[in-house]
Structure formats: structure tokens, C-alpha cells
Amino acid sequence: MTAPAPATSTMREVRLGRPVDGPPRPLRRRRLRSIALVAAIALLATACTSTPQYPTVDPADRGPIPDSRISVQLFNFFSYVGFGESEEEQARQAQVLTALSDAGYTHVEPIDYTHFQGLTAQEYRALLDARGLQASSLHTSVTMSTTDEQWQATLDTAQTIGAPYVGAGSTPEDLTTREGWEAYADRIDQLGAMARERGMRYLVHLHDTEFAAVEGGESALDILVSRTDPANVTFELDLYWAVKAGEDPVALVRRYGDRIALLHVKDMAANGSITTAGDGVIDFAAVFAAAGDNVDFYVIERDPPLDDSSFDPFPPSIAGLRFLQTIQF
Secondary structure (H helix, E strand, C coil), X not given: XXXXXXXXXXXXXXXXXXXXXXXXXXXXXXCCCCEEEECCECCHHHHCCCCCCCCCCCHHHCCCCXXXXXXXXXXXXXXHHCCCCCHHHHHHHHHHHHHXXXXXXXXXXXXXXXXXXXXXHHHHHHHHHHCCCEECCEEECCCCCCCHHHHHHHHHHHHHHCCCEEEECCCCCCXXXXXXXXXXXXXXXXXXXXXXXXXXXXXXXXXXXXHCECCCCCEHHHHHXXXXXXXXXXXXXXXXXXXXXXXXXXXHHHHHHHHEEEEEECEECCCCCEECCCCCCCCHHHHHHXXXXXXXXXXXXCCCCCCCCCCCCHHHHHHHHHHHHHCCC
16 A cells, blocks of 8 residues: 655644644654654545555464554554644544554554544544554653643543553653653652552653663663662663664563563664564564563554655554564564
């Protein structure tokens, strides 16, 4: 399936810390920084009239990961769907969920940066339920200025859509000192305690920054791990960003054990760029074997090249599903 061609008359810019049509909120750094994005895409009705069809997996080829533990990050479709609340964008959002369900996904990992294209949490949950999908987790925005009241509202959303994990899609970019990371760890532990009271856990999605050493030689990740209660806070290890940071992901999952409950399964091409899971150089089988039963969800992510509006997010997302369904370890 080929993604619709973008309309040329409407462009929007999504900056780190500034979501579309809203107050400053931290988005994914390194990937949303000052990049002009297409927000209006050709109408779904004229550009894509049917759900893409993909071959199923022969039972003889199935690996050990059950479908119930495979999810997909909906950031893959961020530029495809758009960033507003129009009927067309809502239609594309629904069409994406239909295609993923038809392909065999049972879980998705939503992000709330565009507020579900204007749908309420109840309406979004209805979209998931109608397609037999569940939310593995919810990515949102969290800063040191996030209030308890704001967090409770986010927990309301996560609980409504059925996400067992909820937390920041990235850590704040302005954390550069040990004291800053310690204060952030203490705060997310408080937020995690609030989440635990409602049957959820706070998740920290890791990029490369958390592996950098701060004063004293300890990494930011070590600070976050040591100052948070495992019952409150877990971590989502992005395998691409771990390798990008010069880390050995096998060593990481062994070292941190059950503190890592989710993996972002994202591959690295030989030139260091992001590529489809299974097409690159990361030894996922070794990572999965080392992680054992500590991982609740293996989440396929294929970041859209935000400077290429012709990128079709469907093939790499479905290829990632098939990769996880058949990988042996």
C-alpha cells in the first residue's frame, strides 16, 4: 500500500516541546526538532479505498513470541494520519487501526500528542474495541512542571483506553546535571505511585541521552533506576537508540533485568540510520534470549522520515509484525 501524496498547500511545524495547536509539551527530541511536517494529506477516500492485504504466517514458521505480546508504536503513522482533528484525519486514524488489526496485531502503543485526532478517550477506546485491539501502553508528555492534577487526567485517559503502562515518550531535554536527574527520578516515582494506585505503572522510554554519564560517572539511567521503586516505574528500552549510544543491548537487558518491561524493536542499518526490524544489524534474537520472560511487550517502531512525505508506514510496520512472529531464539 502506498501512502497518499501530501497536499502541497498546508504545512505545519512540530517542534520539540511544542505540540500542534497546544501549549508547550515535550515531543520526541532528535526526531521532531524543527522539521516541517505535512499535516494535510490527500483524502483517504480518494487515495486509499481498501485495507492492505498481507500474507499470514505459516504455523510451522511461528517463533516463541505470542501475538498477545507484540505491539506497534503508532508514531510510525504520525505524519500519515496528520496532526489535526478533521474528519479526514480521524478517518485515516481509524483506517490505520483497521489495517493493523487485519494484519494480525492485537496491541498498539498510542501517543496522545495529537489528542487522538480530537476524539475523547472513550471514543478512541471504542475504535480499539471495534477492531479487537488493546493498548499496550500510552506515550504522553511529562515534565518537571507536570502537576498532580494534570497527571490524574492523563491517568484517566490511560485507564479509559486500557493501557497498563503510561509515561513520557522522552525525558526532558534540559536535564543535564546529577541533581536534575535525581529530582526527575523522584518526581516520576511519585507519578508512578499514583499510577500504581490505579492499576498501572509509569514507563520511561529511553533514547540515547539516558546512557550518558553525569557527575560522578553514573549514567542518567542508573540514577533513574536506583531512585525509583520497581513497583512504580518501569523502562522501555529502544534497541536502536541503545546501540546508537554505543551500548550492548544484550548486556543492558541482563543488567537491568525486570526493570525493562517493554522493548522498542527498531533496527539500525549499516550506515547508522533507522530501518525496518530484521533488515539491519541488531541481533534481536540474542537480545530477546537474554531478556527472557522479563519483557511484557515487544513494540515494533519504524520512525517515519519526517522530511519524506512519500514514506509509506504500512509495509515496515507489517514486516515488523511478521519478523516478531517468526524470529527464533
